[in-house]
Amino acid sequence: NLFIYDVPESVIRGNHAHKNLEQLFIPIKGCFDIKLNDGSESMIYHLDSNDKGLYVSSMIWREMFNFSKNSICLALSEFLPRPLTPVTILGWTKSSGNFLSFLLLTNICILRLYRV
Numbered sequence: 001n002l003f004i005y006d007v008p009e010s011v012i013r014g015n016h017a018h019k020n021l022e023q024l025f026i027p028i029k030g031c032f033d034i035k036l037n038d039g040s041e042s043m044i045y046h047l048d049s050n051d052k053g054l055y056v057s058s059m060i061w062r063e064m065f066n067f068s069k070n071s072i073c074l075a076l077s078e079f080l081p082r083p084l085t086p087v088t089i090l091g092w093t094k095s096s097g098n099f100l101s102f103l104l105l106t107n108i109c110i111l112r113l114y115r116v
Helices: 096-106
Strands: 002-005 013-018 021-029 032-037 042-047 054-056 061-065 072-079
Touching (some): 013 021, 032 054
Antiparallel strands (some): 002 072, 021 072, 032 042
């Protein structure tokens, strides 16, 4: 679990997918956007209320951006143990090509992204 804060407005955080980790993002103060990609569809969510959060399952690519001045994000995490294979040794990938390859190699069923 961690707090993300003091992010300059022009900076993009994330740019990775977790192979064995689920996360819940809650905007404690201010607002920001999260772009999610499941390998076939991409959606952007605007988080601006501390009484709502965004759940992101494992194997979803995430990019966080448009942080308002003095914004604070709480990121809660849950580790999902999986059998170790050569592909799952690393806990996350920062290459979108590796992310898409991992999806194809492991034949993982990804939850679709839905508009809310």
